[in-house]
Amino acid sequence: MFEKKVYLQRRAALQSKLNSGILLFLGNEDSPMNFKDNIYHFRQDSTFLYYFGINEPSLAAVIDLDEDETILFGNEMSIDDIVWMGRQKTLAEKSADSGLSKILPLDQLDNYLKKYQDKNRSVHFLPPYRPENIIKLTNWFNIPTDQIKERASLSFIKAVVAERSIKSPEEIAELDRAAAISADIHLMVMQQAKPGMYERELAAKIQSEALASGGNLAYPVILTVQGEILHNHYYGNQLKEGQLVLNDSGVETALGYAGDLTRTFPVGKTFSAEQKDVYDIVLNAYHHAKDLLAPGVRYLDVHLASCKILAQGLKDIGLMKGNIDDAVEAGAHSMFFQCGTGHMMGLDVHDMEDLGEQYVGYTDDLVKNTTQFGLKSLRLGKALEEGYVLTVEPGIYIIPELIDRWKASNQFAEYINYDKLETFRNFSGIRVEDDFLITDSGSRMLGKHLALTTDEIEAIRSEAY
Amino acid sequence: MFEKKVYLQRRAALQSKLNSGILLFLGNEDSPMNFKDNIYHFRQDSTFLYYFGINEPSLAAVIDLDEDETILFGNEMSIDDIVWMGRQKTLAEKSADSGLSKILPLDQLDNYLKKYQDKNRSVHFLPPYRPENIIKLTNWFNIPTDQIKERASLSFIKAVVAERSIKSPEEIAELDRAAAISADIHLMVMQQAKPGMYERELAAKIQSEALASGGNLAYPVILTVQGEILHNHYYGNQLKEGQLVLNDSGVETALGYAGDLTRTFPVGKTFSAEQKDVYDIVLNAYHHAKDLLAPGVRYLDVHLASCKILAQGLKDIGLMKGNIDDAVEAGAHSMFFQCGTGHMMGLDVHDMEDLGEQYVGYTDDLVKNTTQFGLKSLRLGKALEEGYVLTVEPGIYIIPELIDRWKASNQFAEYINYDKLETFRNFSGIRVEDDFLITDSGSRMLGKHLALTTDEIEAIRSEAY
Numbered sequence: 001m002f003e004k005k006v007y008l009q010r011r012a013a014l015q016s017k018l019n020s021g022i023l024l025f026l027g028n029e030d031s032p033m034n035f036k037d038n039i040y041h042f043r044q045d046s047t048f049l050y051y052f053g054i055n056e057p058s059l060a061a062v063i064d065l066d067e068d069e070t071i072l073f074g075n076e077m078s079i080d081d082i083v084w085m086g087r088q089k090t091l092a093e094k095s096a097d098s099g100l101s102k103i104l105p106l107d108q109l110d111n112y113l114k115k116y117q118d119k120n121r122s123v124h125f126l127p128p129y130r131p132e133n134i135i136k137l138t139n140w141f142n143i144p145t146d147q148i149k150e151r152a153s154l155s156f157i158k159a160v161v162a163e164r165s166i167k168s169p170e171e172i173a174e175l176d177r178a179a180a181i182s183a184d185i186h187l188m189v190m191q192q193a194k195p196g197m198y199e200r201e202l203a204a205k206i207q208s209e210a211l212a213s214g215g216n217l218a219y220p221v222i223l224t225v226q227g228e229i230l231h232n233h234y235y236g237n238q239l240k241e242g243q244l245v246l247n248d249s250g251v252e253t254a255l256g257y258a259g260d261l262t263r264t265f266p267v268g269k270t271f272s273a274e275q276k277d278v279y280d281i282v283l284n285a286y287h288h289a290k291d292l293l294a295p296g297v298r299y300l301d302v303h304l305a306s307c308k309i310l311a312q313g314l315k316d317i318g319l320m321k322g323n324i325d326d327a328v329e330a331g332a333h334s335m336f337f338q339c340g341t342g343h344m345m346g347l348d349v350h351d352m353e354d355l356g357e358q359y360v361g362y363t364d365d366l367v368k369n370t371t372q373f374g375l376k377s378l379r380l381g382k383a384l385e386e387g388y389v390l391t392v393e394p395g396i397y398i399i400p401e402l403i404d405r406w407k408a409s410n411q412f413a414e415y416i417n418y419d420k421l422e423t424f425r426n427f428s429g430i431r432v433e434d435d436f437l438i439t440d441s442g443s444r445m446l447g448k449h450l451a452l453t454t455d456e457i458e459a460i461r462s463e464a465y
Numbered sequence: 466m467f468e469k470k471v472y473l474q475r476r477a478a479l480q481s482k483l484n485s486g487i488l489l490f491l492g493n494e495d496s497p498m499n500f501k502d503n504i505y506h507f508r509q510d511s512t513f514l515y516y517f518g519i520n521e522p523s524l525a526a527v528i529d530l531d532e533d534e535t536i537l538f539g540n541e542m543s544i545d546d547i548v549w550m551g552r553q554k555t556l557a558e559k560s561a562d563s564g565l566s567k568i569l570p571l572d573q574l575d576n577y578l579k580k581y582q583d584k585n586r587s588v589h590f591l592p593p594y595r596p597e598n599i600i601k602l603t604n605w606f607n608i609p610t611d612q613i614k615e616r617a618s619l620s621f622i623k624a625v626v627a628e629r630s631i632k633s634p635e636e637i638a639e640l641d642r643a644a645a646i647s648a649d650i651h652l653m654v655m656q657q658a659k660p661g662m663y664e665r666e667l668a669a670k671i672q673s674e675a676l677a678s679g680g681n682l683a684y685p686v687i688l689t690v691q692g693e694i695l696h697n698h699y700y701g702n703q704l705k706e707g708q709l710v711l712n713d714s715g716v717e718t719a720l721g722y723a724g725d726l727t728r729t730f731p732v733g734k735t736f737s738a739e740q741k742d743v744y745d746i747v748l749n750a751y752h753h754a755k756d757l758l759a760p761g762v763r764y765l766d767v768h769l770a771s772c773k774i775l776a777q778g779l780k781d782i783g784l785m786k787g788n789i790d791d792a793v794e795a796g797a798h799s800m801f802f803q804c805g806t807g808h809m810m811g812l813d814v815h816d817m818e819d820l821g822e823q824y825v826g827y828t829d830d831l832v833k834n835t836t837q838f839g840l841k842s843l844r845l846g847k848a849l850e851e852g853y854v855l856t857v858e859p860g861i862y863i864i865p866e867l868i869d870r871w872k873a874s875n876q877f878a879e880y881i882n883y884d885k886l887e888t889f890r891n892f893s894g895i896r897v898e899d900d901f902l903i904t905d906s907g908s909r910m911l912g913k914h915l916a917l918t919t920d921e922i923e924a925i926r927s928e929a930y
Contacts, residue, residue, distance in 0.1 A: 028499075031496045033505075033508040035813055035817075037818065040496060041685065045499065079866060082864075083694075083695060084694070085695075085697065085698075086694035087866060129497050129501045131600055134596075134600065144604075146604075200676055204672070204675075204676035207669070207673060208670060212669040220503075230548060234551065234553075235676075347499070348500055353500040353502065354500040401544060405544055
């Protein structure tokens with residue numbers, strides 16, 4: 001946990017933004033794998049972690065805005081718990097570390113909430129993403145399970161988003177650490193990969209290093225020779241000379257802060273000329289985006305500018321054609337780049353995603369485009385502020401199914417050179433990604449430098465095996 | 466997947482045991498970590514895997530016993546799915562591999578079930594353990610969430626338990642493989658552990674090897690110098706000369722079958738004389754239990770006989786006293802051995818635990834003792850049958866909190882030598898565990914031999930660092 005004053009300040013800042021009623025915070029439960037007691041590793045809810053810092057299951061908390069009272073609901077360990085799980089700090093000790101003085105047994109939460117509802121006072125809750133918490137809210141408030149999310153409190157959501165979006169110095173230190181550890185692991189992978197290995201062997205090394213660092217993975221490893229598959233969690237391919245390995249992986253620190261890095265490197269010692277050409281297009285887009293980062297700049301504009309660099313590069317090698325500005329406006333480049341240039345990052349790798357992308361990444365005046373292929377996957381569009389942490393991650397992905405689909409309807413034929421594209425059908429994909437903090441005048445990369453240019457990567461690969 | 470005929474046979478056997486109505490099988494959903502799209506690795510429901518073999522989320526199936534019709538409910542991938550997750554086998558192809566010919570879109574399941582209820586025909590379902598499935602059942606059948614489990618179908622449960630309890634040759638081959646891979650990983654840990662390492666470094670290696678083997682962990686690794694904590698998932702201690710490392714870990718194969726092994730070894734190169742004494746008591750209990758395994762023998766009797774060996778050994782070194790038979794009957798040995806000697810194993814490491822321990826491990830005539838400390842943690846009591854697979858895992862655990870608790874009330878003072886026990890207060894714990902198949906005349910250990918005696922273990926540790 002951070003120092004006690006951090007949590008006191010965070011809760012005080014939140015209270016100052018909201019008027020009346022009670023704020024209900026639900027921690028996470030253990031998640032079962034194949035039976036109740038065989039569980040996945042525990043991950044606390046990030047908002048609960050942010051305001052209370054207590055990293056254990058089956059907790060809830062309320063802030064009564066009118067009475068200015070904060071209560072933690074949870075149970076101390078029984079002797080049976082101690083036999084099976086060992087003696088940890090007591091809940092009372094952990095609460096004290098979080099600056100909390102009032103703890104009630106978990107089963108009193110029902111009555112506490114009922115008392116509030118009877119008085120017609122409002123209970124604010126955040127949109128739940130864990131089904132256990134959907135069940136709890138359904139039972140407390142008598143709302144059907146499929147309507148719970150829309151009944152979440154917009155003022156509560158907005159206040160939390162506003163606060164969590166601006167990273168404090170102690171959070172930036174954690175995010176720096178997460179990015180640095182992630183960079184070390186990426187370097188290790190780049191040094192150890194060799195032809196004949198299976199993807200899962202490298203994915204396993206990454207997982208192992210994340211755990212050994214004292215934290216865990218921030219998200220499931222993407223480690224694949226099919227980099228064109230954006231969220232690929234299949235690790236069954238054998239690495240072959242000539243292929244590219246795309247490694248998108250990052251750790252979260254013990255306190256829960258994420259790193260999120262991607263590098264793409266050759267299975268062999270060198271990139272082919274064609275791979276190098278495409279890599280350099282992606283790297284240009286990366287540098288262009290990164291150089292634009294500054295307070296006041298809309299990330300949507302960073303994204304579109306970066307997409308134009310991608311599209312111009314693709315035109316230079318004959319895969320796109322026509323007017324590039326028009327092509328990007330129409331969305332033709334999303335044949336090659338189907339997703340967004342980046343997203344907010346913090347306690348969640350896609351920070352606060354389940355509080356609503358519209359609130360995290362957009363504004364009332366800048367509404368997310370949820371229809372255009374490509375733009376609908378851009379999680380962040382609004383103007384940047386000092387203290388934001390986000391990724392920059394352009395890429396080029398050649399997806400055979402998408403070629404077939406679009407070609408069949410001759411989609412964007414004025415911008416896409418389908419004949420040439422067929423010769424790239426099995427190219428796979430390239431992505432480059434780093435994490436950035438928005439500073440008062442621009443941005444700073446988090447963590448440490450990790451081989452970025454094809455020369456730097458080939459220098460590492462030349463000593464790899 | 467196994468061959469198609471395996472699934473056809475399994476479903477036919479199940480159908481032959483049940484009369485009318487429909488059997489509803491719910492596959493598992495992806496489980497969210499800190500937001501909906503950031504997911505834990507997918508684990509299919511074991512019963513769904515057993516009867517259908519399709520290892521992907523968001524599926525359900527029904528067997529209409531009256532119409533002799535089997536239907537899979539699920540959706541083919543959309544182009545968006547393919548962009549993000551890649552082209553896999555189609556659902557139609559996977560269904561064909563499982564011998565299924567009828568597939569309907571997932572959203573037709575609601576109507577299908579409604580049609581049945583309107584006709585007052587019974588829908589049998591199994592007790593759900595994943596909250597997503599509790600929500601589905603609640604909405605389909607209008608049963609409150611906290612009453613869903615008790616509304617599960619007893620005849621369905623019993624038929625599944627009867628079938629899954631007897632392992633077929635292809636299942637035994639998988640369980641052999643799981644135990645053998647697990648043994649290799651245990652040997653690696655025994656070879657690589659050294660003073661100064663953190664527990665998490667070894668836990669990470671185990672996780673890494675499990676993933677690299679093509680499967681995964683069957684359960685969270687227990688790797689600890691505090692072996693007295695039975696389900697310890699804390700990995701923050703540094704290994705110190707003089708301590709014991711307890712490693713309870715096992716892999717599950719790609720098809721989902723579990724291995725479950727435990728070894729305890731010294732951080733240094735040798736056991737102390739005291740550690741060796743206690744280790745040998747545990748090993749005696751292990752051999753005694755293992756030698757009793759045979760069809761027709763009640764596992765409760767194996768457990769009690771093994772506990773008496775533990776208790777006699779503890780008396781020999783002065784930690785227990787008095788009449789050993791009386792002590793075990795009263796439960797006094799559970800100061801040192803708080804849990805059961807073993808459990809059923811298969812697609813779940815505690816096989817079918819959420820179908821109900823009473824049905825899996827006991828019978829109508831042999832009801833589980835749910836009150837006596839120790840016996841209430843014995844998951845298996847009934848007579849063994851050829852084809853059962855189970856663990857044998859005696860141990861001795863010195864739990865300071867339990868000493869304090871019992872000593873304060875002078876509990877079992879006629880059987881426990883509390884003065885001597887105080888000198889063992891920081892001893893920690895020892896467990897030895899292997900997996901066994903019940904054969905026609907006795908048992909066979911699954912997997913391969915893994916260093917078991919203190920001599921064998923010291924021989925490995927002598928070359929360790």
